[in-house]
Amino acid sequence: MSEAGKPRLCRVSGRDTWHIYHQRKRISTGCTDRASAELILARYAAELSRPTTRAVSVSEILSLYLNDRREALKPGAERLSWAHKPVAAWFGEKPPEAVTDRECRAYAQKRMETGIAPSTARTEMQALRAALRWAAAQKIITECPNVPLPSRSPPKERWLTRDEAHALIGGCEAFHIRLFVILALGTGARVSALLELPWSRVDMERRIIDLRDPGKARTAKGRARVPINDGLLATLQEAHAVRETGWVIEWAGDRVASVKRGFRAATIRAGLEGVTPHTLRHTAATWMAQAGVPLWEIAGFLGHSNTAMVEETYAHHSPGHLKGASSSGYDPSATVPG
Known part of the structure; x- marks a missing residue:
C-alpha cells in the first residue's frame, strides 16, 4: 500500500475527536487524545493487512x-x-x-x-x-473446525480354520479367484496389493514376492517382500504358464479390478459365513501366531512398521501368550514353604 493510500489520523473542524481518514472516508476513533487514537489506527491498519479468505463450502x-x-x-x-x-x-x-x-x-x-x-x-x-x-x-479457511471421530470398531475375530480354507479353495470355480485365495493365505497381503501385483515383482527363482509398488509413496499401511512357500510356488508356476497379461491376477486377458463377486460365490459354495477377502489376511496372521511365530516377525510379514496393532489383534493366538505371567500366580500343587 502506497503512503498516499495508507489510513491516517485527522481532525474535523469544530470537533475534538480524532478521525481515521482512509479512501476518502472519515471514521471517528471516539478519542480526544492522539495517543489513544494512534492505537485505534494501528488496529485498523492491522485489519486491512490481514489476508482475506474467500467463501468456500x-x-x-x-x-x-x-x-x-x-x-x-x-x-x-x-x-x-x-x-x-x-x-x-x-x-x-x-x-x-x-x-x-x-x-x-x-x-x-x-x-x-x-x-x-x-x-x-x-x-x-x-x-x-x-x-x-x-x-x-493453505489459508483457504482461517480456522479448522474440530471433527470428533466415532469410536474404533473392535478387531475382527473371524479367521479360517485349515479345513475352512480347503473348503473355500474347493469352492473357487474360476482359476483367478482360486489363485487370489491361495496368494492371500500365503502372503497375508491386502486385496489391493495382490490385484496390483505384476509378474515383474514375482521372483520364483529366488522365491520372493515384492508387494511394494515403486510408483507409490510409502504409507503407515506398508507392504513387504515375502517368501514363497512350496504350495504357493506350485500355484504361481501354474498361473505363469498360462498368463496372458503382465498381471498375476488376470481374467479374460485383462487385469482384475475386483474379486468381490467371485469370492462371495466361493464362500457360498463352501458354506462359509462372515468371510470377506480381508479375512484371508487376518487368517494368515492368525495361523502364524498360533504357530508361535514372534509378533515382530508377523508385523514385518504384514508390512507393519511396529508391532502395536499386531500385539493387540494376534497376541492372544500365540501359544506362549501370558504364560510367563500365569506361571507366577498361585499353584495349589506347589509345596508351601515351611
Whole structure:
C-alpha cells in the first residue's frame, strides 16, 4: 500500500475527536487524545493487512484436497475418493462453520443407522478432518473446525480354520479367484496389493514376492517382500504358464479390478459365513501366531512398521501368550514353604 493510500489520523473542524481518514472516508476513533487514537489506527491498519479468505463450502474443500493429493501423487487418494462422497453429500454447500461436534455426531449416527460399520464412518470423518486441516494450512479457511471421530470398531475375530480354507479353495470355480485365495493365505497381503501385483515383482527363482509398488509413496499401511512357500510356488508356476497379461491376477486377458463377486460365490459354495477377502489376511496372521511365530516377525510379514496393532489383534493366538505371567500366580500343587 502506497503512503498516499495508507489510513491516517485527522481532525474535523469544530470537533475534538480524532478521525481515521482512509479512501476518502472519515471514521471517528471516539478519542480526544492522539495517543489513544494512534492505537485505534494501528488496529485498523492491522485489519486491512490481514489476508482475506474467500467463501468456500465443505464440498469444495474436500474436492480441492482430493485433487491436491492426486496431483502430488500422495498416498491415500484412492481411499479418500470414496470416503469423501457421503461427507460431501451431507454437508454439501454449507460453510466450514457448519462442521460442529453435534453435526459430526449426527452424521456418524445416521451412517451407522443405514448399516455402515463404525470403522467406515470413522474413516469418512478422518477424511473430513484431514481436508479441513489442509485447507487451514493453505489459508483457504482461517480456522479448522474440530471433527470428533466415532469410536474404533473392535478387531475382527473371524479367521479360517485349515479345513475352512480347503473348503473355500474347493469352492473357487474360476482359476483367478482360486489363485487370489491361495496368494492371500500365503502372503497375508491386502486385496489391493495382490490385484496390483505384476509378474515383474514375482521372483520364483529366488522365491520372493515384492508387494511394494515403486510408483507409490510409502504409507503407515506398508507392504513387504515375502517368501514363497512350496504350495504357493506350485500355484504361481501354474498361473505363469498360462498368463496372458503382465498381471498375476488376470481374467479374460485383462487385469482384475475386483474379486468381490467371485469370492462371495466361493464362500457360498463352501458354506462359509462372515468371510470377506480381508479375512484371508487376518487368517494368515492368525495361523502364524498360533504357530508361535514372534509378533515382530508377523508385523514385518504384514508390512507393519511396529508391532502395536499386531500385539493387540494376534497376541492372544500365540501359544506362549501370558504364560510367563500365569506361571507366577498361585499353584495349589506347589509345596508351601515351611
